[in-house]
Amino acid sequence: MEGVVMKSTGSWYSVIADGQVLQCRTKGKLRLKGFKTTNPIAVGDRVEFELESDNDRQGVISAIKPRSNYIMRKSVKLAAEGHVIAANIDQAMLIATLIHPRTSQGFIDRFTVTAESFRIPTIIIFNKCDALNDELLDLQGEVIAIYEEAGFQCLEISALQGEGLEEILLPAKDKVTLIAGHSGxxxxxxLNRLVPDANQKIGDVSEWSSKGVHTTTFAEMFQVDDNTFIIDTPGIKEFGLLDIEGFELADYFPEMRAIRGNCKFNNCTHLHEPNCAIIAAVEEGIVSPDRYESYLSMLMDEDNRR
Ligand SMILES: Nc1nc2c(ncn2[C@@H]2O[C@H](COP(=O)(O)OP(=O)(O)OP(=O)(O)O)[C@@H](O)[C@H]2O)c(=O)[nH]1
Ligand SMILES: [Mg+2]
Ligand SMILES: [Zn+2]
Incomplete structure (x- = not known):
């Protein structure tokens, strides 16, 4: 039989097959070739399994199907092994908040670059709009304009008040969506709004640090309808950029990818080279200076890129 991994709790995996959730375990060593990871099987993995002879609710996983994509992070910079957060994802929804906690543009840029490098498109969701005064709403509008111009879909919601949920369900329909962002x-x-019986634990945001308390501790996939799945994940502080070479970096900024073919040199790093189309686009106001600044900071940050 074949199914999709919804959740992993160490030795057991919840696997959904034909709309039924079964508990599966592994026997012996299972590992996809070419992956150096701390977890051999991740949420979203398609697996083959056999039902146990004495229990038709339990199975033994015999194989992992090749992944169409995956998203990985490394626990420490330069670590040899990464942790696969999820596999076979259609898109990410990055949840950002202006306050409680603050999500910086630099973090949004690092996340979207990482996701792009794993071939995962990102929709940026600005949450907690109910907590913003007019001034902050204006500021949020300016940030959204930057990302929309760069080619990202942006949405403004209040998960607490249930505002903007239909706008999220529309792009989520019939897809596997990873929900990511800082803790809190x-x-x-x-997730609980979109899947009412999910009962995910909700945490606090610390008064003094304005940061979340890492309430969700492992990734878990939930079913919204037959073909719509959403993955809740633990909060991330930063995303090390894995294995991106300097000359490739601009490819993961959609607005830069579109014009970098016009640079004089095809190995242009858009730093100081003559006749650079990206530097020209920044000067003409076509590419946002904030986005270019993020590009430069990632380009210089060797540690985070390798
Ligand atoms: N004002 C306001 N508060 C919200 C909104 N959405 C969530 N919160 C609050 O933010 C806090 C953290 O919410 P969680 O859903 O636990 O955050 P999380 O992103 O899952 O956090 P981790 O699991 O730690 O990564 C809780 O106190 C929520 O009530 C919102 O739209 N508006
Ligand atoms: Mg959570
Ligand atoms: Zn250039």
Whole structure:
């Protein structure tokens, strides 16, 4: 039989097959070729399994199907092994908040670059709009304009008040969506809104540090309808950029990818080279200076890129 991994709790995996959730375990060593990871099987993995002879609710996983994509992070910089957060994902929804906690543009840029490098498109969701005064709403509008111009879909919601949920369900329909963001931005609150019987635990945001308390501790996939799945994940502090070479970096900024073919040199790093189309686009106001600044900071940050 074949199924999709919804959750992993160490030795047991919840696997959904034909709309039924079964508990599966592994026997012996299972590992996809070419992966150096701390977890051989991740949420979203398609697996083959056989039902146990004495229990038709339990199975033994015999194989992992090749992944169409995956998203990975490394626990420490330069670590040899990474942790696969999830596999076979259609898109990410990055939950960002202006306050409680603050999500910086630099973090949004690092996340979207990492996701792009794993071939995962990102929709940026600005949550906690109910907590913003007019001034902050204006500021949020300016940030959204930057990302929309760069080619990202942006949505403004309040998971707490249930505002903007239909707008999220539309792009989520018939897809596997990964929900990501800092701890405390409201990922699980949103998940519980979209999947009412999910009962994900909700945490606090510390008064003094304005940071979340890492309530969700492992990734878990939930079913919204037959073909719609949403993965809640633990909060991330930063995303090390894995194995991206300097000359490739601009490819993961959609607005830069579109014009970098016009640079004079095809190995242009858009730093100081003559006749650079990206530097020209920044000067003409076509590419946002904030985005270019993020590009430069990632380009210089060798540690985070390798
Ligand atoms: N004002 C406001 N508060 C919200 C909103 N969404 C979530 N919160 C609050 O933010 C806090 C954290 O919410 P969670 O859903 O646990 O956040 P999370 O992103 O899942 O956090 P981790 O699991 O730690 O990564 C809770 O106190 C929520 O009530 C919102 O739209 N508006
Ligand atoms: Mg959570
Ligand atoms: Zn260039």
């Amino acid at each position: 931005v409201g990922k699980s609150t949103l």
